[in-house]
Amino acid sequence: MKKILAIIGSPRKLGNCEIMTKEISNQLPIPHELNLLRLQDFKILPCRGCYQCLFTKEHCVLDDDLNTVIQAMLDADAYIVSAPTYFLGINASLKTFLDRGISLYTHIEYLWNKPAVGVAIAGIEGKEGYSRLVIQSFLKMIFADDKNTRVVYGALPGEIFLNKENKQSAGELASALFGPRAEKRGPCCPQCGGDTFRFLDNNRVRCMLCSNSGIIT
Template sequence: MKKVLGIIGSPRKLGNSEVLIKEISRNVPEPHELSLIRLNDFNILPCKGCYMCLVTGNPCHLDDDLPVIKEAVLSADAFIVAAPAYLLGANASLKRVLDRIMGFNENKEFKQWGKPSIGIAIAGMKGKEGYTKLNIESFLKILLTDIKRSDILYGALPGEIFMNEENKKTAAELGSALFKPAPEITGPRCLLCGGDTFRFLGDNRLQCMLCSNSGTFSMEKGEPVLSIQKSGHDIFLSEGDSTQHANWLTGMKGSFKDHKKKLKVITQSYAEEGLWVLPPSKKTGE
């Protein structure tokens, strides 16, 4: 039986994210068992940027609940992730885990590579979703999963998304898509990764904010037609890209060692500037 992991990026019990994940799971035709993680239930410390997790055989030294999430992720066959818009982006619980996710690929093994996933942003107001969907897609891509579909559903009060029958239909479609081949990429989307959020660079050039590759666009019969090529920002388009990226990061750790003295001269020249506002735990002499 397939193991589907529902990752809830909302603190609300039986809120829209939770009921949506359960509704999608009800509509997955393949026999499966649904496990659930509410990220806010876990004590996840912020990444300290030490890069130790990039050194082979070095697990993250932060002592918190992340290993439980890592174990659940590595043993899942598929993922359904839903999170609400909080001030135009996904609830911070998702980003806290995302920042620590490089440590999931021990010894540069990408155990989640290509596992199917679905991501849904929930927003209380139409048009106020900001970059929430992009946040969730980034989470799923950086987790190295194969996003079968992603969407935005609207509803503010807990359960409100299903006061709208259309959303039930969408949930049914999402559920049936999870273990099917990904649909062909159509419309004004990045042909490399399926992303639909872009930065306009001038001269008809644009960059995909999901895979970071860039290209051009033109208008044909009133519709934008995009042509995006691999442009040296390949993190997750193939397993080889992911290995290359991991090697680059490891190289940066080596480069830091090589340039440590020079870098210290630069940073130390700023050491004494400014008055620090400190949290109570860091105040000395009291």
């Protein structure tokens, strides 16, 4: 039976992130075990940039719950990552965890290419900012295989499923997790599939996810 780790970067229990995650789990077509990991329930201190985890290949010297979270990642076969939008970006709990990401490099062979899907929740359509890009970056930096990452809209708890299209999105994410990669909609980076770009001079663009660059023709 597959073990799926749901990494929830929301301070609100039983909010839209958790509801959406459980709906994805409910629509998965294979037997599985879902483990909810709410980052707010764990003490994860900000990185202090000492590089001890890199040079000594030991556990991070900070006395907190980071290694508990890493062990849960090692035990999982796949990930569902969800987080709410706060002022055009993602809630800080996900970023604080990612800032400690050098500690993951000692486990790269055990984390590499695990399938994952991501969900950014925004309260107002068009105000998601760069939240989807942050979740895509998070999955890239934990060495996961991002099968599909979506933005869905809903502010108050449970509001997310007032829109029937969001249940459909949950089903599509569920199908993508262990199935074929979701087909990209619209222009995307040919290297990583990202669709967020910085426009440079001389008709050049750079992918904000993998830094691949090209020319607009």
